[in-house]
Amino acid sequence: MTILVTGAAGFIGRHACARLLAAGRRVVGLDNLNPYYDPALKRDRLASLAGLGDFSFHRLDLADHAAVADLARAERPRTILHLAAQAGVRYSLQDPFAYAQSNLTGHLSVLEAARALGGGLEHLVYASSSSVYGNRAEGPFKETDPVDAPASLYAATKRADELMSATYARLYTLPITGLRFFTVYGPWGRPDMAYWMFTQKILAGEPIDVFNEGRLKRDFTFIDDIVSGVDAVLKSPAARGEHRLYNIGNNDPVELLDFIAALERATGRKAIKVMKPMQPGDVLSTFADISAMKRDFGWAPTTRLADGLPVFVDWYRERTSTHAHAPGAGSI
Ligand SMILES: NC(=O)c1ccc[n+]([C@@H]2O[C@H](COP(=O)([O-])OP(=O)(O)OC[C@H]3O[C@@H](n4cnc5c(N)ncnc54)[C@H](O)[C@@H]3O)[C@@H](O)[C@H]2O)c1
Numbered sequence: 001m002t003i004l005v006t007g008a009a010g011f012i013g014r015h016a017c018a019r020l021l022a023a024g025r026r027v028v029g030l031d032n033l034n035p036y037y038d039p040a041l042k043r044d045r046l047a048s049l050a051g052l053g054d055f056s057f058h059r060l061d062l063a064d065h066a067a068v069a070d071l072a073r074a075e076r077p078r079t080i081l082h083l084a085a086q087a088g089v090r091y092s093l094q095d096p097f098a099y100a101q102s103n104l105t106g107h108l109s110v111l112e113a114a115r116a117l118g119g120g121l122e123h124l125v126y127a128s129s130s131s132v133y134g135n136r137a138e139g140p141f142k143e144t145d146p147v148d149a150p151a152s153l154y155a156a157t158k159r160a161d162e163l164m165s166a167t168y169a170r171l172y173t174l175p176i177t178g179l180r181f182f183t184v185y186g187p188w189g190r191p192d193m194a195y196w197m198f199t200q201k202i203l204a205g206e207p208i209d210v211f212n213e214g215r216l217k218r219d220f221t222f223i224d225d226i227v228s229g230v231d232a233v234l235k236s237p238a239a240r241g242e243h244r245l246y247n248i249g250n251n252d253p254v255e256l257l258d259f260i261a262a263l264e265r266a267t268g269r270k271a272i273k274v275m276k277p278m279q280p281g282d283v284l285s286t287f288a289d290i291s292a293m294k295r296d297f298g299w300a301p302t303t304r305l306a307d308g309l310p311v312f313v314d315w316y317r318e319r320t321s322t323h324a325h326a327p328g329a330g331s332i
Pocket residue numbers: 006007008009010011012013030031032033034042060061062063082083084085086087088101102106127128129130180181182183184185190
């Protein structure tokens with residue numbers, strides 16, 4: 001059974017494809033390999049999938065809805081796992097139209113492709129984000145909480161994706177599930193995210209910017225836990241006409257200063273911290289209530305930060321011993 005994975009060259013897409021290939025699925029990957037961060041990393045992620053199974057790759061932009069429709073018509077996927085997006089909270093202040101193109105037009109292209117597949121489509125699963133919960137100091141955040149005050153354009157586009165998906169599920173009796181991921185980290189990760197930039201700078205003996213003087217909390221979630229959650233959801237499709245939403249997070253928020261201390265232990269180096277004010281668009285805290293994932297799929301995360309961070313640092317050291325990389329914009 002064929003599965004179409006958008007954002008296959010991305011961080012989460014790469015790991016999801018590896019998992020699906022290991023399970024014997026035929027995977028059709030799509031990505032535009034855009035230069036938001038070093039495309040060489042995206043190419044290397046794709047290269048790492050070679051030999052894992054039946055994988056084909058199509059370089060195209062989701063905003064090109066005719067090309068997406070052609071691909072869906074040619075491949076007739078039973079399932080679509082839609083992970084492509086313009087990610088990053090802070091960059092949405094710099095290049096808002098990239099978010100409109102990938103997250104609004106691009107998401108609509110996927111919904112239209114799903115609509116055209118009609119009864120041949122068993123399930124559409126797409127990535128939303130914890131950012132839809134807005135700037136809240138207290139958690140945990142539940143799927144039923146109000147989400148009408150996004151703190152960034154990125155968050156607003158992700159919320160818009162949820163609303164468009166709910167409408168398409170109802171109007172065209174499509175089975176759709178949206179997953180609100182909480183700060184994902186791990187090997188093959190994203191150079192624009194704080195865990196990567198901190199690791200890079202700590203290892204280079206350079207200072208790190210600590211926003212809101214460290215009074216930020218994040219529910220850091222290890223990539224393997226994200227992928228096992230995605231896998232569990234893929235195995236239990238929504239009903240036709242149903243739109244479901246689930247948090248996938250670690251359910252254990254960590255203060256930024258504690259996170260840095262854990263990274264110091266994982267790297268064996270001391271961080272040079274430069275305290276900075278809160279960044280526009282950032283939120284104070286993320287904290288996933290995961291009772292719905294537990295109830296419906298028996299899923300729970302199993303990787304503590306103290307165990308996951310050294311896995312990332314080992315991978316990072318290995319990669320940077322052979323590759324150069326570009327710094328990113330700094331989302332946490
Ligand atoms: N990593 C996290 O912490 C996190 C947290 C919450 C939500 N998410 C969401 O999860 C999904 C995957 O995130 P990720 O961390 O793997 O990000 P990523 O940037 O590594 O991967 C996204 C991929 O989508 C591709 N892409 C972007 N716009 C495209 C377009 N118009 N057409 C085709 N391809 C396009 C990019 O080239 C990239 O390879 C995204 O939807 C993101 O918003 C991620």
